[in-house]
Each structure stands twice: as C-alpha cells, then as structure tokens.
Amino acid sequence: DAGVIQSPRHEVTEMGQEVTLRCKPISGHDYLFWYRQTMMRGLELLIYFNNNVPIDDSGMPEDRFSAKMPNASFSTLKIQPSEPRDSAVYFCASSFDIRDSINGYTFGSGTRLTVV
Amino acid sequence: AQSVTQPDIHITVSEGASLELRCNYSYGATPYLFWYVQSPGQGLQLLLKYFSGDTLVQGIKGFEAEFKRSQSSFNLRKPSVHWSDAAEYFCAVSRGSQGNLIFGKGTKLSVKP
Numbered sequence: 001d002a003g004v005i006q007s008p009r010h011e012v013t014e015m016g017q018e019v020t021l022r023c024k025p026i027s028g029h030d031y032l033f034w035y036r037q038t039m040m041r042g043l044e045l046l047i048y049f050n051n052n053v054p055i056d057d058s059g060m061p062e063d064r065f066s067a068k069m070p071n072a073s074f075s076t077l078k079i080q081p082s083e084p085r086d087s088a089v090y091f092c093a094s095s096f097d098i099r100d101s102i103n104g105y106t107f108g109s110g111t112r113l114t115v116v
Numbered sequence: 117a118q119s120v121t122q123p124d125i126h127i128t129v130s131e132g133a134s135l136e137l138r139c140n141y142s143y144g145a146t147p148y149l150f151w152y153v154q155s156p157g158q159g160l161q162l163l164l165k166y167f168s169g170d171t172l173v174q175g176i177k178g179f180e181a182e183f184k185r186s187q188s189s190f191n192l193r194k195p196s197v198h199w200s201d202a203a204e205y206f207c208a209v210s211r212g213s214q215g216n217l218i219f220g221k222g223t224k225l226s227v228k229p
Contacts, residue, residue, distance in 0.1 A: 004159070033216065035219075042219060042220065042221040042222060043206065043219040043222075045216055045217070045218075048216055056216065091159055091160070093159075093160075104150055104152075104162035104165055105160075105162070105217065107152075107159030107160040107161070108159050109157070109158055109159045110158075110159055
C-alpha cells in the first residue's frame, strides 16, 4: 500500500482564493482525520470521518473551512476564501479503528499551504 | 478535558548520549498513549503506544516509554541517540470514548556530533 496520499505537497495562493486539499486514505481504513499544524498551536484536529460520515467537526475554525468525503477513497478540505492566517501544514491521517490498537494513525506527508 | 503537555520545546543532546523526552497528560480514566516522530517535511510516524499491561513499552528505532500513572507521565527514552534521531517528537493521548488523538505541542530534538 502506498500509504496516505495527500496532494498537493505545497500550495501558494493569494488571499481570497479558494484552496482545495486532497487526501486518499489507506484502503480499508474506516476513519479519516484532518489535522492542521502551526508553530503557535501545534497539531489540531479539524474534523474526522467514520465510513465517509463526518463525526466531529468541532475543530473546524470557521465557516470558511469545509470538508467532504464522497467515497471511501477520497476526501477534500476546502478553504474559501483563504486568509494569510490559514497558512499551515495540513495533514490527513487514516486508521482502521479510532483507537487503532495495531498501528495507530497513518499520516500523509502533509500539504504546506501558504496564503499571501 | 484531556490535554497533553510536553514541557521541553527544544532539546539538544550529543550523539551517543541518552535521551529522555517528557510527556504529561491530563485524563480521568486510563489513557491510551502514543509517541510519534516527525522528520522535516514528513508526516508523523508512530514510535510506540500504550494501552494496558506492562508499563514499559518498546517501540521502533530503539525507543521505549514508561507509563507512570502516579505521575501522569509517559516519558520517551533512548539509551544512545543517533544523528538520524534528530526530529520533532509528539506525545498524544486518546480522547475519551471517541478516541481521537490529542497531541502535545512537540519537542524538537537536535543531535550534536
């Protein structure tokens, strides 16, 4: 398995533009997580899905952020409109179980977003 | 609410020296605890985890961690650090019945030759 695949690896966009981040989880994993990492706040859970259904989106910072999982092999995180304070590294992770007793979460390599 | 504290933001050790990274958690019940490592430009990789049983757990790359309930700690150790261990290390605790992970702010490890 190729692991959790995120695209793009880097994204530079202008303030006000729409940004879409993509994630392909590991096949067979039932849970998918979106995290944001910044120097100031560390790793924050934004939202997670179970069997394609959003379970907890309490970490989504504002209405400008939205996430979807149309099928078991694809998820998107969208920011519209983007702002400079959204600059961060966004990680996607997946697991079999929410407290995966075997492997823990498997993380993608992240998308580094810069909003200028 | 659950929380994880890593009191050391940055630690520098000499290659070959021993290492201990501190982690304290706040959680009412028996926690599920994890250590992850993040190399520059990479995602997080699981080093080890504790769910129950033996309080000393072994992980990959020669790391181990000890769960101490009385101190609410789960410190990560390695007897002899290698230059390739330079990275950022994150402690995490599972979040109650939902179980999703809460991460500490991380400790950046630098290794001197």
